[in-house]
Amino acid sequence: LHCVSVLLTPRAVNVDLQTDAMLQVDISDALSERDKVKFTVHTKSTLPNFKQNEFSVVRQHEEFIWLHDSFVENEEYAGYIIPPAPPRPDFDASREKLQKLGEGEGSMTKEEFTKMKQELEAEYLAIFKKTVAMHEVFLCRVAAHPVLRKDLNFHVFLEYNQDLSVRGKNKKEKLEDFFKNVVKSADGVLVAGVKDVDDFFEHEKTFLLEYHNRVKDASAKSDRMIRSHKNAADDINRIASSLYTLGTQDSTDLCKYEQMLSLDFTRSCLHKIEARIAADEDLKLADLLKYYLRESQAAKDLLYRRSRALVDYENANKALDKARAKNRDVLQAETSQQLCCHKFEKISESAKQELIDFKTRRVAAFRKNLVELAELELKHAKGNLQLLQGCLGILKGNT
Amino acid sequence: MSLCTELVLDITYHQVKAPLFLVAQDLTLFCICVNVQSQPASLAAEDISTNSNGPKQDSLFDDDPEDLFAEATEEVSLDSPERDVLLSDGPSPAITPITPPTSVITPRIVSCVFIEEEEGGDSFDIHISVSDPEKVGEYMTSMSLFKRSEFAVKRRFSDFLGLHSKLASKYLHIGYIVPPAPEKSIVGMTKVKVGKEDQSSNEFVEKRRSALERYLMRTVKHPILLKDPDVLQFLESSELPRAVSTQALSSAGLLRMVNKAADAVNKMTIKMNESDAWFEEKQQHFENLDVQLRKLHTSVESLVCHRKELSVNTAQFAKSAAMLGNSEDHTALSRALSQLAEVEEKIDQLHQDQANADFYLFSELLGDYVRLLTAVKGVFDHRMKTWQKWQDSQMLLQKKREAEAKLQFTNKPDKLQQAKDEIKELEGKVQQGERDFEQISKTIRKEVSRFEKERVKDFKTIIIKYLESLVQTQQQLIKYWEAFLPEAKAIS
Numbered sequence: 001l002h003c004v005s006v007l008l009t010p011r012a013v014n015v016d017l018q019t020d021a022m023l024q025v026d027i028s029d030a031l032s033e034r035d036k037v038k039f040t041v042h043t044k045s046t047l048p049n050f051k052q053n054e055f056s057v058v059r060q061h062e063e064f065i066w067l068h069d070s071f072v073e074n075e076e077y078a079g080y081i082i083p084p085a086p087p088r089p090d091f092d093a094s095r096e097k098l099q100k101l102g103e104g105e106g107s108m109t110k111e112e113f114t115k116m117k118q119e120l121e122a123e124y125l126a127i128f129k130k131t132v133a134m135h136e137v138f139l140c141r142v143a144a145h146p147v148l149r150k151d152l153n154f155h156v157f158l159e160y161n162q163d164l165s166v167r168g169k170n171k172k173e174k175l176e177d178f179f180k181n182v183v184k185s186a187d188g189v190l191v192a193g194v195k196d197v198d199d200f201f202e203h204e205k206t207f208l209l210e211y212h213n214r215v216k217d218a219s220a221k222s223d224r225m226i227r228s229h230k231n232a233a234d235d236i237n238r239i240a241s242s243l244y245t246l247g248t249q250d251s252t253d254l255c256k257y258e259q260m261l262s263l264d265f266t267r268s269c270l271h272k273i274e275a276r277i278a279a280d281e282d283l284k285l286a287d288l289l290k291y292y293l294r295e296s297q298a299a300k301d302l303l304y305r306r307s308r309a310l311v312d313y314e315n316a317n318k319a320l321d322k323a324r325a326k327n328r329d330v331l332q333a334e335t336s337q338q339l340c341c342h343k344f345e346k347i348s349e350s351a352k353q354e355l356i357d358f359k360t361r362r363v364a365a366f367r368k369n370l371v372e373l374a375e376l377e378l379k380h381a382k383g384n385l386q387l388l389q390g391c392l393g394i395l396k397g398n399t
Numbered sequence: 400m401s402l403c404t405e406l407v408l409d410i411t412y413h414q415v416k417a418p419l420f421l422v423a424q425d426l427t428l429f430c431i432c433v434n435v436q437s438q439p440a441s442l443a444a445e446d447i448s449t450n451s452n453g454p455k456q457d458s459l460f461d462d463d464p465e466d467l468f469a470e471a472t473e474e475v476s477l478d479s480p481e482r483d484v485l486l487s488d489g490p491s492p493a494i495t496p497i498t499p500p501t502s503v504i505t506p507r508i509v510s511c512v513f514i515e516e517e518e519g520g521d522s523f524d525i526h527i528s529v530s531d532p533e534k535v536g537e538y539m540t541s542m543s544l545f546k547r548s549e550f551a552v553k554r555r556f557s558d559f560l561g562l563h564s565k566l567a568s569k570y571l572h573i574g575y576i577v578p579p580a581p582e583k584s585i586v587g588m589t590k591v592k593v594g595k596e597d598q599s600s601n602e603f604v605e606k607r608r609s610a611l612e613r614y615l616m617r618t619v620k621h622p623i624l625l626k627d628p629d630v631l632q633f634l635e636s637s638e639l640p641r642a643v644s645t646q647a648l649s650s651a652g653l654l655r656m657v658n659k660a661a662d663a664v665n666k667m668t669i670k671m672n673e674s675d676a677w678f679e680e681k682q683q684h685f686e687n688l689d690v691q692l693r694k695l696h697t698s699v700e701s702l703v704c705h706r707k708e709l710s711v712n713t714a715q716f717a718k719s720a721a722m723l724g725n726s727e728d729h730t731a732l733s734r735a736l737s738q739l740a741e742v743e744e745k746i747d748q749l750h751q752d753q754a755n756a757d758f759y760l761f762s763e764l765l766g767d768y769v770r771l772l773t774a775v776k777g778v779f780d781h782r783m784k785t786w787q788k789w790q791d792s793q794m795l796l797q798k799k800r801e802a803e804a805k806l807q808f809t810n811k812p813d814k815l816q817q818a819k820d821e822i823k824e825l826e827g828k829v830q831q832g833e834r835d836f837e838q839i840s841k842t843i844r845k846e847v848s849r850f851e852k853e854r855v856k857d858f859k860t861i862i863i864k865y866l867e868s869l870v871q872t873q874q875q876l877i878k879y880w881e882a883f884l885p886e887a888k889a890i891s
Binding site: 207210211214215217218220221222224225227228229231232235236238239242243246359362363366367370371373374375377378381382384385388389391392395396 | 695701702706712718719729859863881
């Protein structure tokens with residue numbers, strides 16, 4: 001299929017204003033080949049551990065997943081919200097549509113075919129840009145995190161210019177993951193039932209459980225709404241082509257208005273109205289909701305880990321009491337209890353900050369996207385209004 | 400001096416509680432309001448399609464019927480009890496203008512179709528109001544088609560079909576494009592009969608009412624059809640003999656279907672020597688138009704469907720966003736999300752209204768024209784048949800002449816005389832055939848030119864209306880988003 005290459009402008013600079021050095025990461029280029037996407041990860045850094053100040057490597061989606069999973073599996077990071085992994089690039093739907101278009105080429109006019117092809121290519125490009133953005137956001141979040149940015153795997157990911165040889169998980173490993181998740185969610189239910197002594201965490205737990213579900217629902221519903229919008233836009237595209245054919249067929253004077261109508265009207269007014277709105281809603285609303293669906297899940301995971309640590313701590317306490325009572329293996333029990341206590345407190349401390357940051361980030365992201373959504377909707381509505389009134393003027397004046 | 404009469408009709412619908420076992424074609428009566436007005440020809444063109452909209456025309460339902468006519472009949476200056484009803488007048492009634500020819504008075508009939516609630520009757524009421532032509536200077540038009548200036552009649556759906564069937568049998572074969580009647584729908588009608596008061600049966604009723612209005616409008620806009628006695632009787636007389644042969648599954652209906660099939664076969668075997676390129680060109684033109692309109696119709700129907708879907712999905716999203724806003728613990732963001740939910744709810748309503756506009760303005764019109772084109776094509780076919788008949792007579796005449804020539808050499812004076820008589824008769828037939836063919840060709844030319852004018856006018860009007868509805872939508876959207884923006888910005 002197509003090979004699409006996109007050059008993106010660098011994102012916001014991640015500058016640590018403290019003594020830590022600067023680390024800026026972005027995806028400067030991307031290539032879509034057949035069934036994989038190759039991202040060019042570009043780094044600018046003054047950190048001493050890197051050989052150079054500026055360098056690039058090529059990475060694929062599986063390597064991003066590997067990096068994410070390595071964070072999740074690292075006990076040291078139990079107390080942090082791990083930035084959610086970017087979703088797999090999915091061009092299946094778009095490819096299917098392109099294929100269908102190719103098959104149906106005979107049944108439509110050349111005019112229609114070119115138009116639909118352009119539309120689909122634009123759609124493909126949009127999906128492509130989105131997946132690049134998602135991968136970039138992941139990297140930026142890691143680079144912005146005071147602890148995660150120092151992770152060794154992260155540095156290897158950024159710098160090692162050979163293939164990381166990270167194969168996708170085989171069936172066995174996928175099954176293991178599946179069971180791990182099942183156990184976790186069962187646990188999650190158990191743990192969620194235990195009321196937390198700490199008000200802050202108790203509140204966060206209740207909040208996150210409900211919020212996550214509602215974001216999930218809103219995300220699904222917004223997807224459906226936007227899909228309907230796109231369908232309507234496709235219909236309007238077809239109507240526009242039909243009107244155009246109708247107009248160009250009628251060559252009599254009587255029907256000159258149809259020509260002018262179809263040319264202006266169809267080209268500018270109708271299609272733009274629906275398609276652009278759908279695309280922008282998609283970007284500002286649907287993507288926002290999807291992202292926070294994943295982030296709220298990551299926050300829930302953090303809470304789960306903390307609860308697990310709490311349970312472990314409580315169990316260690318009980319074990320210590322038992323050991324003291326029996327006066328056996330007391331030292332062992334004491335060490336174990338201390339470890340658990342230390343782990344729990346460490347997680348609690350960082351978790352609190354993480355959750356506060358999460359809220360701040362969330363509010364800021366929603367604000368930005370809602371404002372931009374409203375502004376875009378206004379821009380389109382005003383533009384459309386102008387176009388429509390122009391068309392009406394021509395039509396009414398042309399008696 | 401030609402007279403153009405514009406007739407606009409109002410059709411309203413009554414619901415009746417029908418017993419379940421009645422399977423008769425229809426118990427629904429339609430009320431047709433006809434308001435006849437005279438207006439200068441230049442104005443008549445503008446106001447015609449004002450009232451053919453769908454359910455959005457709430458004003459029509461709420462207003463007192465009299466008010467509707469009040470503004471329409473403001474030009475009434477005379478009552479016309481002494482006017483004769485010229486039921487059997489020729490195609491162009493006399494008009495005696497005295498003032499300069501620049502101002503032509505044309506009686507204008509305003510139609511409005513509205514639904515009335517009347518107990519005990521599923522009916523469509525036809526309210527007819529005839530206002531007398533304005534007297535301008537010494538102007539007097541002697542054309543007066545109606546006895547009274549305002550009246551109402553109740554008609555059944557089958558009456559409409561009966562009217563169409565009569566007009567078709569009288570005018571189609573001589574080249575007039577008779578507007579086709581709305582289609583029967585057994586499924587839809589049975590549902591209404593059972594008295595199901597749900598959304599879809601209301602929609603069905605509205606669809607039918609609107610279709611009948613458009614049908615009647617088109618029929619009476621036709622200068623020839625308007626003066627047809629059947630049409631006038633349909634509009635005026637309080638009791639109409641029940642049209643029996645219009646039931647879908649009746650024997651007459653089946654007979655019609657068989658005839659149509661026979662016609663189709665015949666058409667394929669007629670090979671006409673087209674001497675007139677105009678006809679060939681026009682036929683091709685209408686073929687292309689047919690294809691295009693069907694395609695367009697399908698796309699618009701798909702659009703209506705998707706927009707309805709969009710409306711549903713937007714409403715669902717609005718609810719979901721409201722829930723999200725409820726669970727958000729940051730106050731300003733929570734409020735903004737609730738506002739977003741409200742905006743989306745309003746937009747959902749906009750989508751619904753837009754879907755209705757798509758349907759009633761666009762889709763139904765396209766459907767009408769697809770059916771109209773069938774009538775147009777039928778008229779061309781009739782011309783071919785007329786030609787065929789003429790040719791057949793000619794060939795028969797030829798044969799008879801040859802036979803007569805042969806008989807000359809035999810001693811059979813009776814047979815010879817008979818042959819001569821037959822030849823005389825056939826000569827007359829041939830002449831008639833030629834006249835018929837020329838007449839139908841002439842009529843078709845006029846009809847086609849009229850049809851094309853109407854089509855262009857119709858489409859233009861509808862498209863302007865559609866664009867205006869889109870403009871309204873955009874203006875509303877701007878209002879909603881402008882109200883929302885400060886709320887979004889207020890999040891801190």
